[in-house]
Amino acid sequence: MNPVNYLYLSALLFTIGAAGVLIRRNAIVVFMCVELMLNACNLAFVTFSRLQGNLDGQVIAFFTMVVAAAEVVVGLAIIVSIFRSRHSASVDDANLMKL
Amino acid sequence: METLIGLLVAAPLLGAGILLTGGRRLDRVGHLLGTLLALVSFVLGVVLFTNMLGKDGDARALHSHLFTWVPVEGFRADVGFQLDQLSMTFVLLITGVGTLIHIYSIGYMAHDERRRRFFGYLNLFLAAMLLLVLADNYFLLYAGWEGVGLASYLLIGFWQHKPSAATAAKKAFLVNRVGDIGLSVAIMLMFTTFGSFAFADILPRAADASTTQHATITGIGFMLLLAACGKSAQVPLQSWLGDAMEGPTPVSALIHAATMVTAGVYLITRSGAIFNAAPDAQTAVVTVGAVTLLYGAIVGCAKDDIKKALAGSTMSQIGYMIMAAGLGPIGYVFAIMHLVTHGFFKAGLFLGAGSVMHGMNDEVDMRRYGGLWRHMPVTFVTFGLGYLAIIGFPGLSGFFSKDKIIEAAFAKGGTEGWILGGAAMLGAAITAFYMTRVMLMTFFGEKRWVPDADGHEPHPHESPSSMTIPMIILAFGSVFAGGLFTLNSSFLKWLEPVTGHSEGDSPVSTATVTTGTMVVLVLGVGLAWLMYGRRSVPATAPRGSLLTRAARRDLLQDDINHVVLVRGGEHLTRSLVYLDHSLVDGVVNGTAASVGGLSGRLRKLQNGYVRSYAVSMLGGTVVLVAATLLMRAV
Numbered sequence: 001m002n003p004v005n006y007l008y009l010s011a012l013l014f015t016i017g018a019a020g021v022l023i024r025r026n027a028i029v030v031f032m033c034v035e036l037m038l039n040a041c042n043l044a045f046v047t048f049s050r051l052q053g054n055l056d057g058q059v060i061a062f063f064t065m066v067v068a069a070a071e072v073v074v075g076l077a078i079i080v081s082i083f084r085s086r087h088s089a090s091v092d093d094a095n096l097m098k099l
Numbered sequence: 100m101e102t103l104i105g106l107l108v109a110a111p112l113l114g115a116g117i118l119l120t121g122g123r124r125l126d127r128v129g130h131l132l133g134t135l136l137a138l139v140s141f142v143l144g145v146v147l148f149t150n151m152l153g154k155d156g157d158a159r160a161l162h163s164h165l166f167t168w169v170p171v172e173g174f175r176a177d178v179g180f181q182l183d184q185l186s187m188t189f190v191l192l193i194t195g196v197g198t199l200i201h202i203y204s205i206g207y208m209a210h211d212e213r214r215r216r217f218f219g220y221l222n223l224f225l226a227a228m229l230l231l232v233l234a235d236n237y238f239l240l241y242a243g244w245e246g247v248g249l250a251s252y253l254l255i256g257f258w259q260h261k262p263s264a265a266t267a268a269k270k271a272f273l274v275n276r277v278g279d280i281g282l283s284v285a286i287m288l289m290f291t292t293f294g295s296f297a298f299a300d301i302l303p304r305a306a307d308a309s310t311t312q313h314a315t316i317t318g319i320g321f322m323l324l325l326a327a328c329g330k331s332a333q334v335p336l337q338s339w340l341g342d343a344m345e346g347p348t349p350v351s352a353l354i355h356a357a358t359m360v361t362a363g364v365y366l367i368t369r370s371g372a373i374f375n376a377a378p379d380a381q382t383a384v385v386t387v388g389a390v391t392l393l394y395g396a397i398v399g400c401a402k403d404d405i406k407k408a409l410a411g412s413t414m415s416q417i418g419y420m421i422m423a424a425g426l427g428p429i430g431y432v433f434a435i436m437h438l439v440t441h442g443f444f445k446a447g448l449f450l451g452a453g454s455v456m457h458g459m460n461d462e463v464d465m466r467r468y469g470g471l472w473r474h475m476p477v478t479f480v481t482f483g484l485g486y487l488a489i490i491g492f493p494g495l496s497g498f499f500s501k502d503k504i505i506e507a508a509f510a511k512g513g514t515e516g517w518i519l520g521g522a523a524m525l526g527a528a529i530t531a532f533y534m535t536r537v538m539l540m541t542f543f544g545e546k547r548w549v550p551d552a553d554g555h556e557p558h559p560h561e562s563p564s565s566m567t568i569p570m571i572i573l574a575f576g577s578v579f580a581g582g583l584f585t586l587n588s589s590f591l592k593w594l595e596p597v598t599g600h601s602e603g604d605s606p607v608s609t610a611t612v613t614t615g616t617m618v619v620l621v622l623g624v625g626l627a628w629l630m631y632g633r634r635s636v637p638a639t640a641p642r643g644s645l646l647t648r649a650a651r652r653d654l655l656q657d658d659i660n661h662v663v664l665v666r667g668g669e670h671l672t673r674s675l676v677y678l679d680h681s682l683v684d685g686v687v688n689g690t691a692a693s694v695g696g697l698s699g700r701l702r703k704l705q706n707g708y709v710r711s712y713a714v715s716m717l718g719g720t721v722v723l724v725a726a727t728l729l730m731r732a733v
Binding site for chain 1: 706707708709710713714717
């Protein structure tokens with residue numbers, strides 16, 4: 001199968017993720033959409049790795065996974081603590097940081 | 100001998116220091132101490148004078164270098180004195196007349212509780228004036244010049260509780276500042292041109308200056324003239340002199356006879372070499388002198404205030420001196436000679452006026468005098484001798500000195516000579532008129548006395564001897580000084596080594612000039628007698644012609660100053676303030692307001708919604724990626 005199709009899929013997934021981040025209010029869903037974008041990127045990297053015939057893309061994909069895992073830990077912790085204090089997981093409710 | 104020169108200045112300066120810092124405990128002896136120190140200065144002057152007489156004409160100058168005031172590389176200002184015949188003449192006049200005025204003030208200011216302070220200021224005045232005439236460089240002369248300005252300010256405004264006196268003092272100070280700017284600019288020009296302040300460096304080199312320096316020297320001459328105009332109350336800076344009459348009468352005598360107004364004549368005579376090298380500046384000097392001598396005389400004719408009439412007369416007489424000084428070597432000696440004789444008779448006249456006021460409850464309006472000769476015989480006789488001297492009665496001081504100036508004016512030659520001579524002659528006629536008017540209104544005619552504001556009837560009486568003795572001494576000077584100076588041309592021989600002298604060739608003979616002045620003298624006196632002697636003097640001033648009304652207002656000098664300078668200045672500052680508010684503040688405030696408005700809009704972007712931040716991040720990324728791609732495509 002033509003590897004470029006993977007790139008199309010990757011772009012589609014990234015767009016869905018970005019749209020989710022911009023549109024959804026639930027912090028968990030927004031968070032999942034971020035993960036979706038990261039994984040779309042991973043897919044693109046792996047595809048490029050395949051197209052180029054070297055392993056650079058795959059290495060970066062591993063890095064991304066590590067970073068994503070760390071991010072999940074911190075992000076979920078923040079979301080949980082916000083939920084505890086405000087009884088809501090909506091990102092629009094947490095809008096104190098403004099002028 | 101040289102050390103005595105320093106003491107000459109130090110004595111009155113010490114007096115001023117002691118009297119002004121000593122406080123109340125000196126109140127009882129302050130006036131005596133002040134007079135004593137003035138006398139000490141006079142005695143020192145006489146000692147130096149006799150010493151000087153014992154030497155040859157060219158070897159008479161003494162120099163005394165005290166210390167270097169500003170010792171900077173490339174700039175050196177010294178404190179040093181130079182006592183030559185010109186300075187000596189001034190020293191004797193200043194300290195002699197000054198001492199007499201001190202003695203007179205003891206009686207005149209007897210009832211003033213601030214008398215000690217008054218004597219402190221008088222001493223300061225003498226010290227500053229002595230510094231001015233003894234300095235051997237322009238830098239130190241400037242210090243004396245400013246000191247004179249300060250002392251005159253303090254003395255004119257001595258009765259500072261009167262708003263008119265405070266205003267007059269301020270006016271004198273401000274008008275003098277205008278002249279002072281002239282002197283400071285002249286000194287700076289001299290320094291850049293000749294690299295020194297000393298007379299000994301500047302004056303000889305001014306005479307043989309190259310053509311490129313010629314314009315600068317003319318400029319220096321004009322600036323010196325401006326300075327002289329300020330101090331000597333010459334047109335156009337004469338407006339302060341009339342108002343300066345607000346000070347106590349001895350101050351007027353001191354300002355008009357010995358110090359202050361003579362400074363301008365001294366400056367021009369001392370800087371003679373500069374003026375000789377700048378004929379344009381000399382023309383300006385004689386023009387100023389001639390205009391002022393007529394101007395002052397006309398003003399003097401219209402004033403009913405005895406002191407202001409005398410002030411107009413001073414302005415006019417100083418005009419004669421400035422004119423003579425502007426004539427160059429033909430006139431310098433006569434300018435100084437008239438200055439000295441004028442010092443005697445004008446001091447005498449002012450002290451006489453003060454004595455009259457003393458007896459008349461401080462009334463100054465001559466329309467309320469009349470018939471005083473019977474009640475104040477000494478004042479009458481001394482004032483009368485001063486009067487005869489100033490109008491140039493044959494044989495008295497003014498006759499000799501003024502005739503010489505008129506002769507020198509004719510000797511200038513050409514049309515200029517005729518114009519100047521004619522102006523001087525006309526001035527002599529007007530002088531005779533207004534002085535006769537003063538004399539007749541004050542001492543003759545019927546009594547027109549009125550009670551003062553508190554209802555006290557005036558009881559005119561002769562003043563105490565501390566006041567009459569100085570008047571008598573000055574009257575002697577008024578009578579004999581001129582004759583003594585002219586005898587064997589002694590004054591000419593005395594001053595010639597310093598100022599130089601040349602006989603001009605006059606188109607009219609000495610006899611003609613003398614006859615002419617006698618004719619105008621008789622005309623002036625006769626006209627005044629017809630108007631004020633034969634007819635009775637009305638108690639209120641008649642409306643008078645247009646010229647009379649203008650002259651009463653100092654020929655509209657104050658009005659012109661008000662319209663041109665005060666209003667003009669106001670409009671200028673108003674428009675500058677408007678510009679500042681609208682333009683400068685507009686730009687500054689406008690910038691601040693637009694930045695504030697813009698940031699007000701921008702902060703709306705900071706709305707606290709995570710998703711809108713995400714939009715801007717995405718938008719930014721898209722723009723960056725698009726830009727990168729576009730760049731690559733290109």
